[in-house]
Amino acid sequence: MTIAPEEIKSCCAAAxxxxxxxxxxxxxxxxxxxxxxxxLIAALEVGTGATVVDVASGPGTxxxxxxxxxxxxxxxxxxxxxxxxxxxRAARDAGLSERVRFLQGDAEALPLPDASVDxxxxxxxxxxxxxxxxxxxxxxRVLRPGxxxxxxxxxxxxxxxxxxxxxxxxxxxxxxxARSLAELASLLGxxxxxxxQAERHDEALERLLERIDGRLRVARLLGASFVDGALARGRDxxxxxxxxxxxxxxxxxxxxxxxx
Amino acid sequence: xxxHQADRRKVDRDEVFLEYTKSICPVCKRVLDAExxxxxxxxxxxxxxxxxxxxxxxxxSDAELYMAQQRxxxxxxxxxxxxxxxxxxxxxxxxxxxxxxxxACLAIVEVNSGCxxxxxxxxxxSGHQPDGFSLSFEQVEFMLDRFVxxxxxxxxxxxxxxxxxxxxxxxxxxxxxxxxGIRMVMLNTNGIRIARDRRFARELAALKPHLYLQFDGFxxxxxxxxxxxxxxxxxxxALDACAENGLTVTLVAAIEKGVNEQEVGAxxxxxxxxxxxxxxxxxxxxxxxxxxxFDPLERLTNAxxxxxxxxxxxxxxxxxxxxPVPCCFPSCRSxxxxxxxxxxxVPFTRLxxxxxxxxxxxxxxxxxxxxRQALERMFSSSATPGAERALLACESCGIDLPGRLDELxxxxxxxxxxxxxxxxxxxxxxxxxxxxxxxxxxxRLIPFCxxxxxxxxxxxxxxxxxxxxxxxxxxxxxLQPLLQPTPYGSKTANGTGIVxxxxxxxxxxxxx
Numbered sequence: 001m002t003i004a005p006e007e008i009k010s011c012c013a014a015a016x017x018x019x020x021x022x023x024x025x026x027x028x029x030x031x032x033x034x035x036x037x038x039x040l041i042a043a044l045e046v047g048t049g050a051t052v053v054d055v056a057s058g059p060g061t062x063x064x065x066x067x068x069x070x071x072x073x074x075x076x077x078x079x080x081x082x083x084x085x086x087x088x089r090a091a092r093d094a095g096l097s098e099r100v101r102f103l104q105g106d107a108e109a110l111p112l113p114d115a116s117v118d119x120x121x122x123x124x125x126x127x128x129x130x131x132x133x134x135x136x137x138x139x140x141r142v143l144r145p146g147x148x149x150x151x152x153x154x155x156x157x158x159x160x161x162x163x164x165x166x167x168x169x170x171x172x173x174x175x176x177x178a179r180s181l182a183e184l185a186s187l188l189g190x191x192x193x194x195x196x197q198a199e200r201h202d203e204a205l206e207r208l209l210e211r212i213d214g215r216l217r218v219a220r221l222l223g224a225s226f227v228d229g230a231l232a233r234g235r236d237x238x239x240x241x242x243x244x245x246x247x248x249x250x251x252x253x254x255x256x257x258x259x260x
Numbered sequence: 261x262x263x264h265q266a267d268r269r270k271v272d273r274d275e276v277f278l279e280y281t282k283s284i285c286p287v288c289k290r291v292l293d294a295e296x297x298x299x300x301x302x303x304x305x306x307x308x309x310x311x312x313x314x315x316x317x318x319x320x321s322d323a324e325l326y327m328a329q330q331r332x333x334x335x336x337x338x339x340x341x342x343x344x345x346x347x348x349x350x351x352x353x354x355x356x357x358x359x360x361x362x363x364a365c366l367a368i369v370e371v372n373s374g375c376x377x378x379x380x381x382x383x384x385x386s387g388h389q390p391d392g393f394s395l396s397f398e399q400v401e402f403m404l405d406r407f408v409x410x411x412x413x414x415x416x417x418x419x420x421x422x423x424x425x426x427x428x429x430x431x432x433x434x435x436x437x438x439x440x441g442i443r444m445v446m447l448n449t450n451g452i453r454i455a456r457d458r459r460f461a462r463e464l465a466a467l468k469p470h471l472y473l474q475f476d477g478f479x480x481x482x483x484x485x486x487x488x489x490x491x492x493x494x495x496x497x498a499l500d501a502c503a504e505n506g507l508t509v510t511l512v513a514a515i516e517k518g519v520n521e522q523e524v525g526a527x528x529x530x531x532x533x534x535x536x537x538x539x540x541x542x543x544x545x546x547x548x549x550x551x552x553x554f555d556p557l558e559r560l561t562n563a564x565x566x567x568x569x570x571x572x573x574x575x576x577x578x579x580x581x582x583x584p585v586p587c588c589f590p591s592c593r594s595x596x597x598x599x600x601x602x603x604x605x606v607p608f609t610r611l612x613x614x615x616x617x618x619x620x621x622x623x624x625x626x627x628x629x630x631x632r633q634a635l636e637r638m639f640s641s642s643a644t645p646g647a648e649r650a651l652l653a654c655e656s657c658g659i660d661l662p663g664r665l666d667e668l669x670x671x672x673x674x675x676x677x678x679x680x681x682x683x684x685x686x687x688x689x690x691x692x693x694x695x696x697x698x699x700x701x702x703x704r705l706i707p708f709c710x711x712x713x714x715x716x717x718x719x720x721x722x723x724x725x726x727x728x729x730x731x732x733x734x735x736x737x738x739l740q741p742l743l744q745p746t747p748y749g750s751k752t753a754n755g756t757g758i759v760x761x762x763x764x765x766x767x768x769x770x771x772x
Contacts, residue, residue, distance in 0.1 A: 033613045214599075214610040221601045221671060 030124035032204035040150035050118035056125030060087030193257035202251035282688035285309035322563035334586035336362035365642035372422035393724035415642035451498030465505035477523030525572025538645030539674035548712035581607035681709035
């Protein structure tokens, strides 16, 4: 891998806070949408009075959903100041500023004390973190004993991916440095967490890829300026990802783990 | 003895009991208790008439889909006024009575009973007939005023018939409805006059009603069996005249089993390619009025038509691109919207999670109420081409389109699949939330499926034409020995076939 870790991190954070990303991905930036987020939230088994951290919280959609569904307080952490501001705005608009806060911070060095949260959510983000071991260690560090991490992520057998899925664009698309479901589970185990569930949700990624392709086509139909150059490349990337998914080399997975 | 009993095994019924409801006898039209059961993944309505015995009809051919659609059931809206009172109970108090669960999204005015065709399939039993009616300007104005009084700002009126284009005042009626502030005025036509009368086409262009053009397919056999004539050249000329005059069109295809099922895909492709066409409405043939003999357990339902589209246009459509419409009963109507680009179509269902917004039973918090409202306007019985603007114009729309909306005019395509009920399939539960109504000259708004099946149509025609009208009975296979023809080509009861009276209903009685 020839791309510098810092470049990847800031590039990913910027990409996900852009207008283009919002158009292509909609409000829910990850495969599975609100329904899969609900599934993860339920696995945390938290309620009123609990505090949950949402790592790589983006525009705050899942953080707000979490507090609405469980009554728990949420701290959203994101590297992009734009996303942090968008999240705070969304919380204010929803009248939930008291319950949901957003902090600018790096997943590999969370701005939270040890054993300070009752649950952690991390959706479709670990794959974009260059130092995954550090990020997982941080997640484990901030969990209280008995608290759970619910993680959803792109899964891949990277050795079998074609070259177009290993460049910078593919990093942003969470693919180039993804892990297999088994590797994800052992990553969490390596940080001292006990893995309770590991499930495949490949169909969620399939639907998201289809949506991105559909939206790229609509953007072309409307002559949208921001996708001018990227459009053809974007559709090629989607097609390559769809082919890898069909071969079983790419997918989506959920892992739930508990701190002992 | 004990041994004998051990040999007797209890067995399960071959069906799952789903609903208890009401219906009518297809022969004598009396109101009956009814059951809805699922057998072999098919949803079947069953009822028993004390005089005419038991009846079964298929109401949805995919039980799993039928069940999944129940979540799309929006709370109804109260109209500003009702036109009738509750006295005998549904479906005898139409309408609309205060027990009705939904306001009128769309109203139909049948301006005449005469037609320039005599189709073998016509739910209105119209044609070249010695008797009939033709409404006056005053009658139409009164009917429209009642609709405005009930709705405030009505969404859609369709002028129908008979054949409305042969009514001498049809242009005045269209202008009148537009002047009354009705948002969308449509003209339901076979297209013959538009094809053959250039001046009429130009006069229509000045008013710009949206045309609801009967269009059942391309094969000669389809035309002969549904319309009794080869109308292919007329259809093409009518569509070209529409394009020439800037009129927009929805193609309306009546689909009958064993007749034109194989043409569904060709109709979609043709509609997408023709510059005047914005939408296709598929309707499994309604077995009211005049129609060919059919088997009530083998009839087409919405599920079949949607599957035909998915099977015949697989590169563009899937079954899950159709969204159940929440304003009526969700199994009555499904719709799909799609963007059209050089590569084909992109259904809206591939662009946003519509389920997240139109699931009315889920406890999940709504992502954005504004988007739900916009989607409700799109997925509605009052939706006409262009309804997607409600969503696309929405500040926080689930798609957040870049670019300009006015460039989209001809880039969105709509497919509607609508199953109307007849005397065999009538389920009062669905009827109570029906949002398509017939306006009648005495000022009532009668839900369309009640109008066609319960006997209201015959009553209204008799009153308007001054000629007695026989109650129409579906031309169903099991009823053949009980039927005789009416002067209009439909069937009526011949008075035979009365079985030993058994009254199984206990409504209105208690323990004795």
